[in-house]
Amino acid sequence: xxxxxxxxxxxxxxxxxxxxxxxxxxxxxxxxxxxxxxxxxxxxxxxxxxxxxxxxxxxxxxxxxxxxxxxxxxxxxxxxxxxxxxxxxxxxxxxxxxxxxxxxxxxxxxxxxxxxxxxxxxxxxxxxxxxxxxxxxxxxxxxxxxxxxxxxxxxxxxxxxxxxxxxxxx
Numbered sequence: 001x002x003x004x005x006x007x008x009x010x011x012x013x014x015x016x017x018x019x020x021x022x023x024x025x026x027x028x029x030x031x032x033x034x035x036x037x038x039x040x041x042x043x044x045x046x047x048x049x050x051x052x053x054x055x056x057x058x059x060x061x062x063x064x065x066x067x068x069x070x071x072x073x074x075x076x077x078x079x080x081x082x083x084x085x086x087x088x089x090x091x092x093x094x095x096x097x098x099x100x101x102x103x104x105x106x107x108x109x110x111x112x113x114x115x116x117x118x119x120x121x122x123x124x125x126x127x128x129x130x131x132x133x134x135x136x137x138x139x140x141x142x143x144x145x146x147x148x149x150x151x152x153x154x155x156x157x158x159x160x161x162x163x164x165x166x167x168x169x170x
Contacts, residue, residue: 013081041065
């Protein structure tokens, strides 16, 4: 399965150290309010503020949204350097992509049903914070994922409620 995360060209190595300043300057030049931009890309205004102030790095979906909404290219958000293509077999990129896909489907199903993170957390005996991490694909060591018995790939969630919501959202 090909990656659905934004994939920078090989000649770029890392985020620019002044990424937040670049994003803020572009947003202000386009006369866009933080709340408007945050709503357009589906994040909280406080998250955008943290990124602009250098206290946080954007997640793949957030970066993709920022680049789209602010009409940025890779040279504006990344610095040049030597890179090599990720090793799909060893690096675990397929697992990261699958966790991201499962999280997106889980969030989509939850929103379709009209449930809050807290409501779902109560139904499955988890915390809203943990569910938020699952939805963002950040729960890398979580035991909530169901794995395929033959190849160990992620195929869903062990909890029936989470699995039902992720299937609803696919």
